[in-house]
Structures are given as C-alpha cells and as structure tokens.
Amino acid sequence: MTGEQTGLFDLIIIGGGLAGASLACALRGQGLKIAVVEAYEINTQEQPCYDERTVALSYGSRVIFDSMGVWDRLSDCAEPIDTIHISDRGHFGVTRLTKEQEGVEALGYVLENLCIGQQLYKLMREQDDISLFCPAQLLELKQAAQQVSVDISIDGKTQKLSGRLLVAADGNRSQVLQMLAIGSSRQDYGQSALICNVTPAKKHHNVAYERFTDSGPLAFLPMKDNRCSVVWTLEPEQAEYLYALEDEDFRALLQQRFGYRLGMIQKTGKRAVYPLFMQAATQMSHRRVAIIGNAAHSVHPVAGQGFNLALRDVALLAELVVEAGRSGQDIGADILLQQYVNTREQDIQRVYRFTDVLVKTFSNAIEPLAHLRSCALQLVDMVPELKHQLGRQSMGLAGRLPRLGRGLPL
Numbered sequence: 001m002t003g004e005q006t007g008l009f010d011l012i013i014i015g016g017g018l019a020g021a022s023l024a025c026a027l028r029g030q031g032l033k034i035a036v037v038e039a040y041e042i043n044t045q046e047q048p049c050y051d052e053r054t055v056a057l058s059y060g061s062r063v064i065f066d067s068m069g070v071w072d073r074l075s076d077c078a079e080p081i082d083t084i085h086i087s088d089r090g091h092f093g094v095t096r097l098t099k100e101q102e103g104v105e106a107l108g109y110v111l112e113n114l115c116i117g118q119q120l121y122k123l124m125r126e127q128d129d130i131s132l133f134c135p136a137q138l139l140e141l142k143q144a145a146q147q148v149s150v151d152i153s154i155d156g157k158t159q160k161l162s163g164r165l166l167v168a169a170d171g172n173r174s175q176v177l178q179m180l181a182i183g184s185s186r187q188d189y190g191q192s193a194l195i196c197n198v199t200p201a202k203k204h205h206n207v208a209y210e211r212f213t214d215s216g217p218l219a220f221l222p223m224k225d226n227r228c229s230v231v232w233t234l235e236p237e238q239a240e241y242l243y244a245l246e247d248e249d250f251r252a253l254l255q256q257r258f259g260y261r262l263g264m265i266q267k268t269g270k271r272a273v274y275p276l277f278m279q280a281a282t283q284m285s286h287r288r289v290a291i292i293g294n295a296a297h298s299v300h301p302v303a304g305q306g307f308n309l310a311l312r313d314v315a316l317l318a319e320l321v322v323e324a325g326r327s328g329q330d331i332g333a334d335i336l337l338q339q340y341v342n343t344r345e346q347d348i349q350r351v352y353r354f355t356d357v358l359v360k361t362f363s364n365a366i367e368p369l370a371h372l373r374s375c376a377l378q379l380v381d382m383v384p385e386l387k388h389q390l391g392r393q394s395m396g397l398a399g400r401l402p403r404l405g406r407g408l409p410l
C-alpha cells in the first residue's frame with residue numbers, strides 16, 4: 001500500500017487495470033480524495049491486465065490521454081499507425097486508410113499493456129490525492145443513502161473505506177457486479193485470440209495489417225523496434241494447437257497465413273490465448289456505483305475497440321464528477337449516474353454493432369459471402385465518404401465526445 005490515507009474518500013475505484021488506473025489519473029489534482037483498490041501487484045504473473053498484450057490506441061484515445069496530461073508519459077512506448085491496410089486472403093478486396101487522408105498525425109498507436117500500466121502506476125504513486133491499496137481483496141460492499149463503503153483485506157488486516165461514489169473497474173468477472181447481483185448478457189463467438197509479438201525481416205513502415213482469412217481475422221500491428229503485435233483469431237482448438245507448437249512450426253504456419261508482405265518472420269515471442277466473447281452488464285450504474293470498462297462491456301478485439309471504449313467511459317465519468325464536485329453537488333447522486341448511463345449508451349451500442357458485424361462477416365468462409373465482403377472492401381476503398389466514416393469509427397472520433405475527447409481539460 002502507498003499513501004497513508006484510509007477511511008473517508010470521495011471516490012473508491014475497485015480495479016486498477018487500464019480503465020481504473022486511467023480514471024484515477026484523469027481525476028488527480030481535482031480536489032478529490034481517491035482510493036484505488038487493486039487485487040494484484042503490477043509486474044507479477046498474476047496481474048491479468050498488464051500482460052504481454054498490446055493495445056491499439058485510437059487517435060481519439062491519444063487526445064483523451066493528452067488532455068489528461070498523461071500522453072507525454074505514454075508517448076515513449078507508443079508506435080504510431082500511419083496506414084491501416086485491410087485485406088481478404090485469397091480475394092481481391094483491399095482498403096487502405098492513411099493518416100494523410102484523415103488529416104491526423106497518426107491513425108492510432110500501438111502500446112504494450114505493461115508499459116501503459118507502469119506509467120499510470122508511477123503517476124498514481126506520485127499523487128497525494130490518490131491512495132493505492134494493492135494487493136488487496138474486496139470483502140464486503142455496503143450502499144447507504146449518503147455513502148458507499150467497502151471492507152478490504154490488505155497485509156492480512158481488514159480496513160474500511162467509505163466514499164460518495166464507488167467505481168467498478170474490476171473487469172469482465174467483476175466481483176462488484178456479483179456483490180450487487182447485477183447480471184450480464186454474453187455472446188460467445190466460439191473463437192479464441194492467439195497473441196504474440198514477432199520480428200519480421202522487412203520494415204513495417206508503421207502499417208497495421210488486418211487480414212481476413214478463412215480461419216478468422218489476423219492482425220499485424222506495428223510496434224517499437226520493428227516488432228509487430230500479432231492478434232490471430234481462431235477456433236479454440238486451432239488456437240490451442242498453435243499455442244503448443246514449437247517456435248519454428250508456429251512461425252511457418254503464421255507465415256503461410258499472413259504471406260510475405262513483411263518478408264520472413266524471423267522471431268516470435270511468447271504466445272497467449274484468450275477466449276473471445278461480447279459481454280454487456282445489464283446495468284451500468286447502481287446506488288452510488290458507476291460501472292466502467294470491461295466490467296460494463298467486453299467486445300471482440302477484431303477492431304481494437306475495447307480499451308478505447310473504456311477510455312471514453314473514463315472521460316465522461318471524470319467530466320461529470322468534476323463538474324458536480326465544483327458546484328458542490330453530490331458526486332454519487334442518482335442524477336449524475338443516470339446522465340453517465342444515458343450519455344454512454346449510443347457509443348457503446350455503436351461499438352457493439354460495428355464489432356459484431358465485423359466478426360460475423362469476416363470470420364465466414366462461405367464463398368458467396370467471401371465474394372461480397374471482398375466487393376465491400378473494394379467499395380469502401382473507392383468511396384471517400386465511406387472510407388472517412390470507417391476512419392472516424394476506427395479512430396474513436398464518431399459521435400458526441402466528452403471534453404477530454406475534444407482536447408479540453410476537465
């Protein structure tokens with residue numbers, strides 16, 4: 001544990017993953033006392049969020065981190081995406097999005113989860129208004145008219161923390177949601193993502209490749225040191241089979257699927273497999289509780305939208321909390337929580353639809369459909385307005401944006 005404050009806080013965040021830690025950092029220096037309760041130490045094998053995965057951060061998310069005053073810390077671990085190249089293996093359709101066409105510095109950035117985590121934790125630990133309880137276990141949660149409180153276990157002792165608002169940022173197996181008996185709907189795609197980092201022989205030139213193959217989408221995202229982050233969507237049995245292969249055999253199969261655009265794949269790193277599903281909590285708020293990130297919504301990584309969506313939850317919630325705090329209002333009031341839920345609805349539904357259509361259309365080997373999607377890719381490439389809309393969605397710039405997303409401070 002760092003920080004001496006225990007007891008009364010304004011805000012208690014359960015889960016210091018990408019979403020929870022980002023919220024704490026967004027709210028630093030705003031006159032609020034913030035507690036962050038995280039189950040696992042960063043830099044340990046158990047930590048489920050800050051592992052060897054990477055995140056493709058949209059341009060819109062970069063703007064949010066910039067407005068939060070955090071981008072300077074993250075930019076050293078960020079590799080820009082200048083071009084997105086979408087193709088369909090064995091078919092003619094290709095679409096290219098470029099930063100020049102969209103008039104932005106980069107379409108997005110690829111960062112290692114661990115690097116983001118290390119920077120956010122460093123920043124949290126530097127703040128007097130943030131107390132980090134880690135590793136700590138949540139034992140009990142109580143909601144009352146004027147406050148919400150939790151009992152946590154840390155260093156073998158039980159401590160009580162109280163606040164006006166509690167934020168559930170504890171991922172898609174949220175203990176907070178279980179304690180509040182909030183259910184969720186879940187759609188299993190019957191797919192897994194096999195991820196690993198590779199080094200190709202040729203320069204990646206900051207191109208992100210999204211290649212749709214008959215076994216599922218395969219992404220090569222540009223990383224620092226000319227590495228690429230590979231996200232390969234497969235049937236679970238295939239993913240397990242590939243996971244268990246010797247490096248050399250795995251490399252040969254990956255090469256065959258991706259082709260030779262980047263030359264020979266020279267090195268492959270550690271592999272990991274994640275089951276893929278879409279999950280939506282039936283509620284995004286409850287008495288004095290707001291739900292953000294994966295605890296509220298998990299999406300298939302095909303379009304790299306999950307954390308970007310979570311960061312827009314963070315940006316809006318931070319804005320509402322700061323506004324309420326400044327005008328002396330209750331930051332855990334029902335009216336604030338309702339505004340949070342209502343305002344987020346449209347964006348979340350749009351990302352669900354966008355991701356779901358991509359998964360279903362591009363994971364299908366039926367030939368007439370494969371031909372149709374190839375035509376669709378070609379059409380998008382030829383019609384600037386369609387391409388621009390795809391670009392806005394991928395860059396996280398579609399729809400109404402919170403202040404931080406518009407480049408404004410809180």
Ligand SMILES: Cc1cc2nc3c(=O)[nH]c(=O)nc-3n(C[C@H](O)[C@H](O)[C@H](O)COP(=O)(O)OP(=O)(O)OC[C@H]3O[C@@H](n4cnc5c(N)ncnc54)[C@H](O)[C@@H]3O)c2cc1C
Binds near residue numbers: 014053137193308
């Ligand atoms: C293969 C793959 C690739 C992806 N690629 C992208 C991408 O390119 N772009 C993108 O935007 N998104 C991507 N995502 C999605 C992204 O990883 C998630 O959206 C993001 O991790 C959500 O963060 P979170 O903080 O909400 O949840 P989590 O990452 O699940 O973090 C939850 C945190 O809460 C902690 N916790 C859990 N329970 C408790 C408890 N009871 N008490 C205290 N702490 C607790 C956990 O230890 C963890 O630190 C990808 C996901 C996968 C699976």
